[in-house]
């Protein structure tokens with residue numbers, strides 16, 4: 617492990633215990649997309665545990681509020697593998713070394729906005745740690761998707777996957793362990 621990573625990533629965690637939103641770690645980004653708020657809750661907990669900067673991935677054009685219309689549109693986007701353009705933000709993900717990347721599971725894969733995120737930014741050489749929420753079908757191909765869509769990233773295949781929202785000690789332990797594993 618590079619000495620700079622020990623100093624900037626691991627030491628703050630060991631000395632402060634679990635970091636909180638006030639003690640941010642400039643190396644860590646917690647980027648996520650969430651349609652109905654579940655992945656967002658997990659992302660918030662990961663940001664608290666890691667001290668990472670939160671970044672909400674949002675399509676430029678929001679999905680319809682009407683559930684039936686929305687489902688139809690999402691199914692079309694998934695079927696056509698449409699990558700929705702994202703809302704511009706003032707954070708540049710390429711400036712971070714470690715990226716926790718969150719998505720709901722859509723049809724056993726990562727969501728289209730997260731695919732857009734991986735398409736829009738060059739994360740070569742970055743550590744990418746995926747996390748997903750689902751509704752009982754499990755993580756599906758999500759971690760493989762991240763590895764496929766970001767070939768030059770170092771993807772942690774031991775990502776987080778939970779049925780709906782799951783936070784607390786188990787998640788905090790996972791965050792700390794994944795950061796310790798970074799070589």
Ligand SMILES: Cc1cc2nc3c(=O)[nH]c(=O)nc-3n(C[C@H](O)[C@H](O)[C@H](O)COP(=O)(O)O)c2cc1C
Pocket residue numbers: 649650651652653654655656687690691719720721722723724725749750751752753754756779780781
């Ligand atoms: C278009 C679409 C496809 C989905 N496909 C799956 C699936 O394949 N497997 C599964 O377990 N849940 C699936 N779900 C449910 C979501 O993954 C689950 O509710 C997730 O926790 C929602 O996260 P969010 O609140 O952050 O959007 C799907 C939901 C949508 C809208």
